Amino acid sequence: GQSLEQPSEVTAVEGAIVQINCTYQTSGFYGLSWYQQHDGGAPTFLSYNALDGLEETGRFSSFLSRSDSYGYLLLQELQMKDSASYFCAVKVSGNTGKLIFGQGTTLQVKP
Amino acid sequence: DTEVTQTPKHLVMGMTNKKSLKCEQHMGHRAMYWYKQKAKKPPELMFVYSYEKLSINESVPSRFSPECPNSSLLNLHLHALQPEDSALYLCASSLLGGGTDTQYFGPGTRLTVL
Secondary structure, eight states: OOEEEOOSEEEEETTOOEEEEEEEEOSOOSEEEEEEEOTTSOOEEEEEESSSEEEEETTEEEEEETTTTEEEEEEOSOOGGGOEEEEEEEEOOTTTOOEEEOOOEEEEEEO | OOOEEEEOSEEEEOTTOEEEEEEEEOSOOSEEEEEEEOTTSOOEEEEEEETTEEEEEOSOOTTEEEEEEETTEEEEEEESOOGGGOEEEEEEEEOOSSTTOOOEEOOOEEEEEO
């Protein structure tokens, strides 16, 4: 089977740093993506890692270790607007771009 | 322009109705996707069109019928739906040229089946 594991909920305060982990077990692997989704909104792309290491985009960073089948999303200088659901997703097909999504992590940022 | 548009935003239909959801992108993307999403759950892939051909059908019931008239348009035809089909239906598109191959999602159609 194919599975991605991530925590269901994380709570942090404004200005803090939070890390959301994702472990995966899939039949194919082309890369690990992260998506953010606010209540009532559509998923929006945050980052993508195809190779091991850290990718930084502003306050958000994403890390991948293919040997450990593990990645994480790091959110720094948390803001209230970061309260949302965060999904990791593995691209399992190069021909179709098919993604397998994790169950999602609900991040609540408190003042 | 990284926009995927979907119409309608909301749809209420009876179990005997026939309706269609529409999706459009003008980014030159060659793959388009239909997802179904229930509250507090991840998007669940239904169909993938690659280069205007149906490449993935995730064992979706035949009451859902996808159509890709051209590379910019994607439809989802609905017929004889069940109340459990009520969900947010998301369309996405991607370049399909390798690399990041980011999927860009539309705002979705919130479907209620009575």
